[in-house]
Amino acid sequence: MATDSKASAQGAPKNPPERSRKHLIAFAVMMVLTAIAFAAVATGALPLAGLVTLLLIMAAIQVILQFFTFMHLDQKGHFFPIFFTGAGLLFAVIVVLGVWLLL
Amino acid sequence: MSSNNNLSMAPKMPDHLETSTLEGKNKILGVWFFIGAETVLFASLFGTYLALKNQHMDGPSSQELFNLWMVGIMTVLLLTSSLTSVLGVVNMHRNDLRRTLFWFGVTVLLGATFLGMEIYEFYEYTHLGHHFTGSAFASAFYTLVGTHGAHVLFGILWITGLIIQVRKQGLTPVTAPKLYVASLYWHFIDVIWVFIFTVVYLLGKVG
Numbered sequence: 001m002a003t004d005s006k007a008s009a010q011g012a013p014k015n016p017p018e019r020s021r022k023h024l025i026a027f028a029v030m031m032v033l034t035a036i037a038f039a040a041v042a043t044g045a046l047p048l049a050g051l052v053t054l055l056l057i058m059a060a061i062q063v064i065l066q067f068f069t070f071m072h073l074d075q076k077g078h079f080f081p082i083f084f085t086g087a088g089l090l091f092a093v094i095v096v097l098g099v100w101l102l103l
Numbered sequence: 104m105s106s107n108n109n110l111s112m113a114p115k116m117p118d119h120l121e122t123s124t125l126e127g128k129n130k131i132l133g134v135w136f137f138i139g140a141e142t143v144l145f146a147s148l149f150g151t152y153l154a155l156k157n158q159h160m161d162g163p164s165s166q167e168l169f170n171l172w173m174v175g176i177m178t179v180l181l182l183t184s185s186l187t188s189v190l191g192v193v194n195m196h197r198n199d200l201r202r203t204l205f206w207f208g209v210t211v212l213l214g215a216t217f218l219g220m221e222i223y224e225f226y227e228y229t230h231l232g233h234h235f236t237g238s239a240f241a242s243a244f245y246t247l248v249g250t251h252g253a254h255v256l257f258g259i260l261w262i263t264g265l266i267i268q269v270r271k272q273g274l275t276p277v278t279a280p281k282l283y284v285a286s287l288y289w290h291f292i293d294v295i296w297v298f299i300f301t302v303v304y305l306l307g308k309v310g
Contacts, residue, residue: 020189020190020193023186023189023190023193024186027182027183027185027186030182031179031182034175034178034179034182034300037300037301037305038171038175038178038305041171041305041308041309042171044309048309048310051309052306055301055305055306056301058301059297059298059301059302062297063294063297063298066185066290066293066294066297067294069189070185070186070188070189070290070293071287071290071291072192077122080132080135081131081132081135084135084136084138084139085135085138085139085142087139088138088139088140088141088142088143089142091142091143091146092142092143092145092146092149093146095143095146095147095150096146096149096150096153097150098150099147099150099151099153099154100150100153100154102154103150103151103154103155
């Protein structure tokens with residue numbers, strides 16, 4: 001979807017109308033993931049280790065969806081944003097594990 | 104050859120109104136910088152919370168406090184507000200001023216409802232003996248969730264201000280990057296909430 005924008009000769013931004021379907025689908029997937037996560041905790045059907053893994057995977061998928069659909073990282077020209085956010089996430093993981101395990 | 108700002112090293116981005124000037128592109132890049140830094144801020148608070156969450160002394164524990172229904176409704180509100188703000192940006196790309204303002208207005212309303220529920224939640228917790236200075240768990244909890252709430256409040260004020268400005272000035276190369284950037288910030292607040300409801304509330308409920 002990243003290659004669909006060639007500007008018109010006047011230089012004015014002219015794009016084929018952006019579809020909101022992609023966003024609506026992403027939103028529906030997020031809602032389902034959230035519902036699964038809450039249901040898994042409310043029913044208590046899983047052992048603790050499996051539950052923690054499931055919840056973290058659900059959260060990770062949701063965050064990736066947010067970044068690449070809602071925050072437009074799927075569009076071209078987003079090398080630096082991906083780089084900075086990736087660096088932020090890398091340090092975030094180090095900080096969380098560091099503080100958690102040291103305290 | 105599409106536009107007149109290709110002489111810079113600015114990255115090639117889609118030809119939208121918010122990326123039509125170098126200033127707009129730089130604003131977007133700057134906010135991504137900011138988001139990278141905010142990630143580390145919240146990571147420190149998450150790390151602190153995880154380390155201290157079982158130190159609740161004689162105050163209530165997370166299992167006794169948290170109410171899944173309440174958190175579920177708050178999550179739905181914030182996730183929906185993330186969708187409405189992206190719909191605002193989609194309509195901005197269509198140059199539809201009325202719909203842009205409408206969707207950003209809905210975003211603000213959903214955010215305000217979320218914040219109201221969070222204030223009620225904290226109020227209820229203090230009645231259950233869960234005070235900021237009560238235990239290490241309480242301090243870490245209120246600092247993490249409260250910092251997120253403060254970000255929501257800031258986002259509400261920011262987007263409200265932009266709605267007022269865009270009503271007066273319309274969608275221009277000056278106002279479009281502002282709306283786009285505010286919507287990026289709002290999505291980021293939602294990303295943080297995804298981790299809060301997972302790590303704090305859901306994992307707090309199972310212990």
